[in-house]
Amino acid sequence: MTKVYQKSPAFFDTFERKPSMQKTTHYCPGCGHGTLNKIIADQIAELGLQDQTIFVGPVGCGVFIYYYFESASVSAAHGRASAVATGVSRANPDSITISYQGDGDLAAIGTSNAIHAANRGENMIVFFVNNNIYGMTGGQLAPTTLIDQTSATSPTGRSIKNDGYPLRMAEMIAGLEAPTLVARVGVNNPRNIRQAVKVIKRGLEIQRDKKGYVFIEVLSQCPTNWRKEPKEACEWIDEVVCKQYPFGVFKDLAEERGAVERPCKRVEFDAIADQLGLTADDEDASQKIEMLQDELRFKFAGFGGQGILSLGMMMAQMSMERNMEVTWLPSYGTEMRGGVANCSVVVGKKAIGSPAVDNPNVLVALNRPSLDKFGPMVPGDGLIIYNSSLIDQVPDDLQGKVYALPATDLASEAGTVKAANVVVLGFVAQKTGMFGLADLEAFLADTFKKPSLLEVNLKAVKAGWDAAEET
Amino acid sequence: MKKLVKGNEAVVIGALVAGCDAYYGYPITPASEIAHAASEYFLPLGKVFVQAECEVGAINMVFGSASSGQRVMTASSGPGISLKMEGISYLAGAQLPCVIVDVQRVGPGLGNIGPEQSDYFQVVKGGGHGDYRAIVLAPASVEETYRMSIEAFDLADKWRSPVFILTDATLGQMMEPIDIREVETHRSEKPWALDTRAESNDNLVTSIYLDFDDMEAHINRLHSKYQQITDEEARAEIYGADVPDIVLTGYGITGRMLRSVADKLNECGIDATLIRPQTLWPFPSKTYQEIVKPGIPVLSVELSRGQFVEDVRLALPGHKVKHYGRVGGNLPELGELVEQAEMLLQEARND
Numbered sequence: 001m002t003k004v005y006q007k008s009p010a011f012f013d014t015f016e017r018k019p020s021m022q023k024t025t026h027y028c029p030g031c032g033h034g035t036l037n038k039i040i041a042d043q044i045a046e047l048g049l050q051d052q053t054i055f056v057g058p059v060g061c062g063v064f065i066y067y068y069f070e071s072a073s074v075s076a077a078h079g080r081a082s083a084v085a086t087g088v089s090r091a092n093p094d095s096i097t098i099s100y101q102g103d104g105d106l107a108a109i110g111t112s113n114a115i116h117a118a119n120r121g122e123n124m125i126v127f128f129v130n131n132n133i134y135g136m137t138g139g140q141l142a143p144t145t146l147i148d149q150t151s152a153t154s155p156t157g158r159s160i161k162n163d164g165y166p167l168r169m170a171e172m173i174a175g176l177e178a179p180t181l182v183a184r185v186g187v188n189n190p191r192n193i194r195q196a197v198k199v200i201k202r203g204l205e206i207q208r209d210k211k212g213y214v215f216i217e218v219l220s221q222c223p224t225n226w227r228k229e230p231k232e233a234c235e236w237i238d239e240v241v242c243k244q245y246p247f248g249v250f251k252d253l254a255e256e257r258g259a260v261e262r263p264c265k266r267v268e269f270d271a272i273a274d275q276l277g278l279t280a281d282d283e284d285a286s287q288k289i290e291m292l293q294d295e296l297r298f299k300f301a302g303f304g305g306q307g308i309l310s311l312g313m314m315m316a317q318m319s320m321e322r323n324m325e326v327t328w329l330p331s332y333g334t335e336m337r338g339g340v341a342n343c344s345v346v347v348g349k350k351a352i353g354s355p356a357v358d359n360p361n362v363l364v365a366l367n368r369p370s371l372d373k374f375g376p377m378v379p380g381d382g383l384i385i386y387n388s389s390l391i392d393q394v395p396d397d398l399q400g401k402v403y404a405l406p407a408t409d410l411a412s413e414a415g416t417v418k419a420a421n422v423v424v425l426g427f428v429a430q431k432t433g434m435f436g437l438a439d440l441e442a443f444l445a446d447t448f449k450k451p452s453l454l455e456v457n458l459k460a461v462k463a464g465w466d467a468a469e470e471t
Numbered sequence: 472m473k474k475l476v477k478g479n480e481a482v483v484i485g486a487l488v489a490g491c492d493a494y495y496g497y498p499i500t501p502a503s504e505i506a507h508a509a510s511e512y513f514l515p516l517g518k519v520f521v522q523a524e525c526e527v528g529a530i531n532m533v534f535g536s537a538s539s540g541q542r543v544m545t546a547s548s549g550p551g552i553s554l555k556m557e558g559i560s561y562l563a564g565a566q567l568p569c570v571i572v573d574v575q576r577v578g579p580g581l582g583n584i585g586p587e588q589s590d591y592f593q594v595v596k597g598g599g600h601g602d603y604r605a606i607v608l609a610p611a612s613v614e615e616t617y618r619m620s621i622e623a624f625d626l627a628d629k630w631r632s633p634v635f636i637l638t639d640a641t642l643g644q645m646m647e648p649i650d651i652r653e654v655e656t657h658r659s660e661k662p663w664a665l666d667t668r669a670e671s672n673d674n675l676v677t678s679i680y681l682d683f684d685d686m687e688a689h690i691n692r693l694h695s696k697y698q699q700i701t702d703e704e705a706r707a708e709i710y711g712a713d714v715p716d717i718v719l720t721g722y723g724i725t726g727r728m729l730r731s732v733a734d735k736l737n738e739c740g741i742d743a744t745l746i747r748p749q750t751l752w753p754f755p756s757k758t759y760q761e762i763v764k765p766g767i768p769v770l771s772v773e774l775s776r777g778q779f780v781e782d783v784r785l786a787l788p789g790h791k792v793k794h795y796g797r798v799g800g801n802l803p804e805l806g807e808l809v810e811q812a813e814m815l816l817q818e819a820r821n822d
Contacts, residue, residue, distance in 0.1 A: 017562070019681060019682060030622070046654075048619075050669075050672065051668060051671075051672060054665045054667075055679075056535070070672050071672055072666065073536045073665070074530065074677065075565075075675075075679055076533070076561075077534075077557055077654035085494065085534050086521065087537070087543070091492070091535065091539035092665070094667050112524050115524075122522075247790045263518075264493070264517070264519050267517065268598060272516065273472065273513050275487075275515060276514055277473065278472040279472065281473055283474055313475070326475070326647065327647050329641065329645040329646075340766070353728060353731025353734065353805075354727065354728040354731045355641065356728075
């Protein structure tokens with residue numbers, strides 16, 4: 001004897017994850033979820049996709065979908081199934097990732113995640129079960145609740161004034177460019193079920209072929225919360241609900257779309273080192289800078305755009321390449337844009353404690369506000385180098401040794417005012433004895449690949465160096 | 472192979488070396504360089520990088536990838552971490568390994584983008600709902616940020632738990648050299664993960680246990696794991712005098728500044744010892760109990776009006792612990808901290 005009807009092999013034989021009544025589902029009598037589950041299971045089995053399938057369960061009546069399907073499953077937080085499914089799908093490029101969500105979950109608390117997963121065209125299939133009400137939490141108003149429909153939180157019926165209009169998700173999603181298939185089907189009568197079977201099969205085939213995002217809205221009856229008999233609830237969908245939510249395929253680009261491959265690879269260290277542009281270190285790890293003292297604390301300050309941060313970075317980079325301990329710390333906030341920019345650099349022989357420089361050994365001030373602000377913080381044995389091209393008045397309470405350097409003018413003579421920071425680099429290197437002129441030139445040759453730019457910067461650094469030698 | 476990088480980039484390089492498969496994030500200052508570096512490095516290497524629609528989306532993508540057995544991370548700063556907290560509770564409940572970076576900024580509310588350490592309660596004490604814990608690592612330099620980023624993935628796998636790396640605007644934005652080398656990592660087998668093999672068909676990743684007794688058993692299992700983590704993973708850096716006149720304590724950037732304070736005090740003939748917790752949960756209480764003898768004053772410094780200090784006080788019941796904090800984005804100056812330490816010593820002598 002041939003069995004003509006049996007439970008889909010995509011389901012568990014008995015629902016052992018269910019606490020009681022393990023032969024039946026937890027869905028209420030007459031609910032559309034059971035029918036939809038059966039269609040999905042049948043089609044997964046027919047297409048042979050059970051092993052590849054991963055279910056992302058929602059919060060709502062679908063929360064226990066893992067009771068029934070014998071496929072890998074994960075429970076998402078309320079509304080987050082499409083985001084979780086994104087992570088699942090990216091991690092498992094060969095999977096059939098199913099996000100199974102209700103109308104509170106997808107159309108209210110999780111709208112953003114749902115729309116953006118659709119807009120990215122994730123390889124996933126979303127079943128959006130629309131029964132115009134919150135089921136699990138006890139029949140409250142959903143974004144999809146019809147106008148005048150009563151619910152636990154709209155006891156006199158949904159009002160446009162208070163609650164707005166019922167949300168048509170399928171139409172919204174179909175308006176996006178990325179989705180491959182968007183449809184609305186029903187599971188309330190045999191004709192609608194036959195159409196649902198077709199659409200769901202097509203959706204799963206699209207997933208099998210990795211052709212992107214599929215959104216299938218399913219109008220489902222909720223006799224319990226609608227306070228209707230099951231038969232009456234099924235008829236109400238045809239008579240009333242589908243007027244607000246018409247059935248149909250809103251978009252089907254399966255034929256013109258190709259597979260979307262999104263890699264998820266593990267790589268060896270060498271590939272990472274290449275990507276980071278790492279080069280082998282000098283084998284001699286000895287510290288190669290003669291320092292005036294064990295630790296030198298620099299403050300570089302000026303207008304945003306004067307190359308202050310990169311000046312500090314050049315000092316830090318060159319010191320690091322000579323095996324010194326270094327830190328570089330930028331200033332924050334509104335100072336970053338147009339106002340005063342500054343950075344702190346510490347170069348030392350030993351591990352550096354605080355990277356913040358309050359009393360610099362060396363201050364470079366490229367504009368007046370910087371000199372006014374930081375100048376008085378330099379102790380008596382410190383160096384103050386200020387940009388005499390832009391600063392005509394020096395505060396009289398300075399204790400450190402003060403050098404006037406026409407950095408902007410010298411840079412301009414070298415070819416561009418933008419090289420003022422490189423002029424300073426030459427000056428500071430000479431005055432602190434940290435780097436020789438040849439070291440600076442070699443460093444600039446590594447930094448500036450464009451010959452014309454390199455030439456200007458070599459001139460600038462030499463100008464700074466010479467100025468230091470002359471003072 | 473040395474490279475001069477920001478703390479925020481060091482996190483990403485550490486993650487790559489640890490074999491991180493996927494990054495999901497959302498931009499926020501002062502953490503955005505993490506996403507910048509991740510997008511620059513992950514995609515060309517064939518790894519996953521997604522800029523999510525929101526912080527909530529990002530943490531739930533992490534949830535999806537972690538449940539699929541991937542090494543996965545996200546990063547943000549205070550306001551974004553607040554948003555992620557729901558997802559972090561679910562990750563802890565479902566025992567999913569992942570790494571979350573919080574580059575702390577100033578709060579409450581929008582605050583500003585300067586450094587603070589005021590996410591301590593939110594990150595160390597839970598933040599999300601339910602009776603869970605997450606491991607929290609607190610680096611104090613860019614190099615340590617790099618090393619802890621590698622280690623965080625191993626810890627996450629080992630304990631099937633979210634692991635935080637708690638830094639701040641200063642550590643995130645400052646540059647220091649890191650030494651990048653191939654390291655041995657310990658990627659766990661994950662037979663519970665979701666994948667496309669028939670063997671995983673019965674796998675279920677969830678945090679729901681409807682039956683009260685099942686749920687109680689689950690929470691008890693989590694807590695026996697938490698006890699083990701407390702016993703095995705708590706640690707701190709000790710620096711300075713063996714027998715101190717004063718103990719200084721702080722984590723992250725302040726812990727590092729206190730190192731300079733200890734040096735300055737020692738130069739003045741005051742024996743100071745620094746205790747710098749490297750794990751904030753589990754908190755290295757035993758270290759405090761071993762080092763801080765009765766009557767020794769303790770100065771606890773943090774960039775908040777007093778969050779971390781509560782754990783120091785819990786570790787040292789009945790002991791006088793003085794809190795000093797700066798907020799709003801300000802770092803204390805070294806002289807200011809030395810002065811606080813000297814004042815505390817004076818008070819202790821007068822007692």
